Amino acid sequence: MRAVLVEPNPLIADALGRQLGMGKIRYDRQDWAGLEELLQQQGAEGLGYDAIVLGSVDDPARCVAALRAHQVGAAILCLLDRRCVATTVELLHAGADDVLVKPVVSAEVRARIEVARRRSRGLLSNAVRVGQLTVFLDGRDPEVAGERLRLSQREHAILGVLADHHRRVVSKEHIYDEVYGLSGADPLDKVIDVYICKLRKKIAEATGGARYIETVYGRGYKFEAPPEHEDPAPARPARRVLPGYAAFGRGGGEARLAG
Template sequence: MDKSKILVVDDDAKLRDLLSRYLDQQGFIVETLPDARDIDRKLARNRPDLMVLDVMMPGEDGLAVVRRLRAQGEMIPVIMLTARGEDIDRIVGLEMGADDYLAKPFNPRELSARIQSVLRRHYAAPALTAHHDEDSLCVFGEFELHLGRRELTRKGKAISLTSAEYAVLAVLVTHPRRPLTREQLMEMALGKGNGESLDRSIDVHISRLRKAIDTGEGGPRYIQTVWGYGYVFVPDGQSGE
């Protein structure tokens, strides 16, 4: 099996060296950058499979990088490193389109686990119910979710989603009309059963998905809130919240 290529972008030279050595020992191919200036060149010439990106950097900071890349339709998986670990840092990173986040200081072993989890979500086949095989096509309104290709389209045009957003949508779509708690969604889609900011994190993913698929007026249609419980996917968009 080919080794996954990881690009670490952080202005802390000691941390770059530590992560490079540790992730290399874990079987990854690692390249590092001290800032964001050469990210575009790396993506074009020696594309990594995942990017570990520090939020606080001189020049273009990590949040600006993610926002710019997502606006360009670039969906490389990104794990953000936040200096303070406060909720607002994490939530803003997710809102910009990051796939996951990790607060400094952290154990490199945890970063390795996060990398493997995000890579599985992004590149592996989704977990399917007994009623859906890999070739399943789920249609709702103008949208088609191709589970085998891990692709969401609207009138034949692909819609960009992060690995986390796709995973959450796949769980919802394959469990139509079944209310799911935030914790259930985190565990089934992202493999996280608990942790800080659990509720707010899943709410951010839901918010971004709604912007992608609930484009009409009158509030959310397909992903509806079950007040005091969680969320439910309604294929025909008819039931009220």
């Protein structure tokens, strides 16, 4: 996970940076003017951040509104020096995803950013159901048809990243960054491949040989149910015709009273 930290006070920025690092969040420090310049040069898509953490900036609501006006889709987390309901409401109305009071704790910061990211992807709960698998994003082991699938810590973390991007290609670099963050000591080359192989084997054993993780060569991996495990499309309900009215004809036209 990558974030940009906007905090002009160097002592506070160092303390916040330590918490982000403990939460395995890679971050860049920018002042507000520098972030605005990046937006002008690269646009919202070019920033490449998962989150923007706004600290003690002048007029934070204006900053949040400016980010949203630039179509920035990253999670915006605002940090206040003290609790203030009016300021919190103003920031949320401006487009912030969440507001915290300093000092902050790494686990809470990461959790709140992850919740905002899930909402932006349309995930309304901590469970992602893919075919016979239910992947929980809150630390629980996944289930296959209601039976627990036991995974190691790394396997669970990698499956969580894939489930969070269900049906989308995820690069090996992105998986590594999400799972290892700043504390990773393993080399990037091959380590993700090894865990993907282990995941495939365990999922196949639990699902009768089904392959849920596909390699997209040159791009990464994609997690989705094989065709035989996809839920069938729901049948379209028959059109109901109210008593006393004729159904619409194929060529359109207004309904007419029958009789």
